[in-house]
Amino acid sequence: MKASKSLERGILSSYDHQKPSIRLGYYLMNLIVLVMMCVMVYPLLISLFNGLKVNKEVNSFPPTFLPRDGWHFDNYKRAWEYIDLPKYLKNTLFIFGGNMLIIVIVIGFAAFALSKMKFPFRRGIYYYFLLTLFVPATTYAIPNFVNLKELGLMGWYGAIWLPAGANAFYLLLLKTFMDGIHNETFESARIDGASEIRTFFQIAFPLSIPIFATLAIFVFATAWNDWFWPNFMLGQDYKPLSAAIKTLVLDARMLDLNMKFAILTIVMFPPIMIFLFFQKYILRGLYLGGVKG
Template identity: 60%
Template sequence: MKPLERGIVSDYDLKRGSVKLGYGVMILFICIMVFSMLYPFLTTLFNGVKGNAEVNSFPPHFFPKEWHFENFHKAWVYIALPKFLRNTLYIFFGNMIVTTIVLGLAAFSLSRLNVPGQKYIYLFFMIALFIPPTTYIIPNFINLKDLHLLNTFWAFWLPAGASAFNLLILKEFFDGIHMDLIESGRIDGASEFRLFVQIAVPLSIPIFSTIAIFVFAGAWNDWYWPSLVLHNDSHYPLSTAIYKYVLNARRLDTNIKFALLSMVMLPPVLFFLFFQKYIMRGLHVGGVKG
């Protein structure tokens, strides 16, 4: 039988009382953290299957006395969820395409090309990270208005190509790709664009998957910016529709609100569970076999 590798703490260390106490404290804090994360999610889910009178009863109780799964059907037909979901996916896929093409090429240029003033360009984008996002909401709005891009999806796609954060993390990942791979492609006559498409992008699937999680979370959760640049519900993403037509609704039963919120919470969780397996893939993609 193959012996197990020694961990941070050995079996001998675990026999000591002080080590057991330390492990117990860590496990306690982990349980508290897990509970604090799961409690709001489970509360929303259970309130979504309660009767309206039970949701508004006092004192409240965690588990429902009666299960009303028909609440999800009522929530589904209350607003046009498929339309708002489609708009959210349009924003997400557009943002990812712009991020991959614009920011990917820019990051690859800063990483692998001799760009004049490269150090100062990198410093400029680093400084941009310290600027509060609220300070450029009005300039972005005015620019989009002058370009006649309000009430269009370009009001989301165009700013996605100016993310300093995504640019810098892409550059840092491209810096980790072994230079021998790039040089071998140049020797074979590949252009810089072909190097980006056929070498940099395939090796960067982990970082693009990570960025996809961030972009999806932003497209799914942001409601304030869409409420500024969109003037009707034909282009509303799901979060803005939920804010305007569910959270601010006065005649909608509370249990139906919770049912709607439950359905909205599930897709980001599933999206993360699907993409997180790609994050650690290619940990040694920059290595070259001898």
């Protein structure tokens, strides 16, 4: 018997695709997705190709999409040597590592306490944390600045690490995930005499690795892309890559435009590649953090 071709089963069956109206809607949705993809990819390609042009061609009008006066790959070599990219990359990784450590210890303990420990006003405290999600970040920027200045953390990594422990969104994800871990596991550990700290590190944390891995990707993306607060709080020797790009590249008046595009392309693609490699872990972590088991 000859096997018949059929589409992969989704919300629409092969029978549904035989209806002209449904088929038209299906093609229309695919067209919309294709247009959205082109709109998102176009700026990346413009930055990549402009970094391969001579400066005169970048400033020409009408603009060209592909280089016409040759492909100047040496622009990227000069872009790498223009600023100390390894130094600012190291600063970015220091910020990421400190933020992740603070999140594991502070937010991890807070999520564990709100999920598995019983104490007065637990639900009210949880809602208080969630309430901060509705407060615009601009309203507490000045109070944060004053607090960090009085603590003597300005100009150093501590000005970035300390506020990382007050992220209500991460707290929500971690608590929701830990709510899905059976309480019997922790009760057995308490019966055996394990302290709450030991219970967290030996049971809660290992079982929460998927959601912590997802948060690590989010924290890395924030450390890589955020420039306003680090540029405002850190000294030049401690600034991450994004803040250095803002100061030394985007604000530089004497730097050729093709060199700016080359530097921006170098900085732009690593987080994209990381997301492409780890996207399944991001989606899985969000699913596990948003659905109670």
